[in-house]
Every structure is written in structure tokens, then in C-alpha cells.
Amino acid sequence: MHPDQKYITALLHNDTSLLDELYKKYSGKIKWMVLQNNGTETDAADIFQEALISIYHKARTQDFVLTCPLDAFLYLICKNKWLNELNKRKNHKVTLSDNDGYNDIGEDSFKLSEDVLLLEERKELLMQKFAELGEGCREILQLSWSGKGMEEVAEILKVSYGYARKKKSECMGKLVTLVKGSSQFNSLKW
Incomplete structure (x- = not known):
């Protein structure tokens, strides 16, 4: 179980302080991805919200255990949802490349998970030493x-x-x- 499982628990129990932290921590990356691909801030907010709802339903109906950083998992879900939305609109060019690994969780997504985890560990070490x-x-x-x-x-x-x-x-x-x-x-x- 990954430490980010706390955010899944927060979704299930409507823990507003942790949900607030989740939004602040992860929504910016999703916003950037949507804006880079012919979307608006409203589109990004909608996609982010839809992804959280999907995760909530999955966690509510199954014994869902997060085994990678939420950042990578959420990004993949949002990317899929945004690509589906663009496909419905059909008039916007998608700038995401085919090898981004959005159809299933492949090596790229595990690499992204490892990179995110490494950055978090570096940040944690930096903050520990900063406190000293x-x-x-x-x-x-x-x-x-x-x-x-x-x-x-x-x-x-x-x-x-x-x-x-x-x-x-x-x-x-x-x-x-x-x-x-x-x-x-x-x-x-x-």
C-alpha cells in the first residue's frame, strides 16, 4: 500500500482537509496537461473532478489499494478522460504522443511513478535538513x-x-x- 492511500480514504470519508490538500497538490499538473491540449481551465477542473469521482466509485465498490503515487495514477486517468473528450469533439488536434502510455499502465507509467516517488523523497530529505x-x-x-x-x-x-x-x-x-x-x-x- 502506498502512503497516498490516505487520499483514497479521504475521498471515501469526505475528509475536507485532506481533500483540500489533494486538490492543491495535484490539480495544477492536470490543468497544465489540459491547457496544453486545447482545453480550458474549466475543462481541466471538470476532468479532475470526474477522475476523483471515478476513483471514489472504484474505491467504494472494491477493496481498492493504491500501490503507486496518486500523482501518476490520477494523471493517467485524467489523460484518458481528456483524450476521450477530445475524441468526442473531433475538431481539436491532440498533442499527446502515442507513446505516452495512456491506454494502459505500462513501463512509462511505472517510470513516472518512480520519478514522482524519488522527487517526494528528495523533498522530504531537503525539508528534514532545512528544519535542522x-x-x-x-x-x-x-x-x-x-x-x-x-x-x-x-x-x-x-x-x-x-x-x-x-x-x-x-x-x-x-x-x-x-x-x-x-x-x-x-x-x-x-
């Missing part, structure tokens, strides 16, 4: 990662621009050292 940094480092990195310019970060922290840049560089160095020093680093194929 001092409060000052966490604050400056969070501010700079939030899209703020270094001038704005310096102003918020009430320090000079030069100091803010130097401190960010030092903190990034510490984070990189912590990540590379982890026993998990080599197994995550960085």
Missing part, C-alpha cells in the same frame, strides 16, 4: 524562496542588502552540506 538549520537561516531562506527580492528580504529583516545576500549564501551552503552529508543522499540519485 537555525531559525535565522530558515527565515532568510523562506523569505528568498517566497519570490521576494533580496532588497525586500533585507528590508524585512532590518539588515543591509550585502549582509542579507551573504547570509543567504552561507545558509544555502549549510543546507547543501547537511543534505550531502545525509546517509540517504546517494540513494536518492541527486
Whole structure:
């Protein structure tokens, strides 16, 4: 059973907080795929909703156990649904290639599952090591990662621009050292 099974359980029990997390975490990729293939944001929202309903019905009527990341599974379902919709419309060119593996779960989808899982494990390691940094480092990195310019970060922290840049560089160095020093680093194929 994959840890993402929690989202299947959330669908079955209408757990609004986890469902909210599911939407935030996965809807963007589906939206991008639909928009790249002659769809609208409304189309993407409809396809995403239909996929969740399909998963809900499957989970409700069977002992459904998720064995891969929900991201890959949901993407395949949405891609199938969108291709079916485009086929009904018949007037839009599909830009998905034939070798995308949307007709059945093949090697490409397992590769996608592995890639998604690897990214999640890398992110988890990064967040663990980020938590080990001092409060000052966490604050400056969070501010700079939030899209703020270094001038704005310096102003918020009430320090000079030069100091803010130097401190960010030092903190990034510490984070990189912590990540590379982890026993998990080599197994995550960085």
C-alpha cells in the first residue's frame, strides 16, 4: 500500500482537509496537461473532478489499494478522460504522443511513478535538513524562496542588502552540506 492511500480514504470519508490538500497538490499538473491540449481551465477542473469521482466509485465498490503515487495514477486517468473528450469533439488536434502510455499502465507509467516517488523523497530529505538549520537561516531562506527580492528580504529583516545576500549564501551552503552529508543522499540519485 502506498502512503497516498490516505487520499483514497479521504475521498471515501469526505475528509475536507485532506481533500483540500489533494486538490492543491495535484490539480495544477492536470490543468497544465489540459491547457496544453486545447482545453480550458474549466475543462481541466471538470476532468479532475470526474477522475476523483471515478476513483471514489472504484474505491467504494472494491477493496481498492493504491500501490503507486496518486500523482501518476490520477494523471493517467485524467489523460484518458481528456483524450476521450477530445475524441468526442473531433475538431481539436491532440498533442499527446502515442507513446505516452495512456491506454494502459505500462513501463512509462511505472517510470513516472518512480520519478514522482524519488522527487517526494528528495523533498522530504531537503525539508528534514532545512528544519535542522537555525531559525535565522530558515527565515532568510523562506523569505528568498517566497519570490521576494533580496532588497525586500533585507528590508524585512532590518539588515543591509550585502549582509542579507551573504547570509543567504552561507545558509544555502549549510543546507547543501547537511543534505550531502545525509546517509540517504546517494540513494536518492541527486
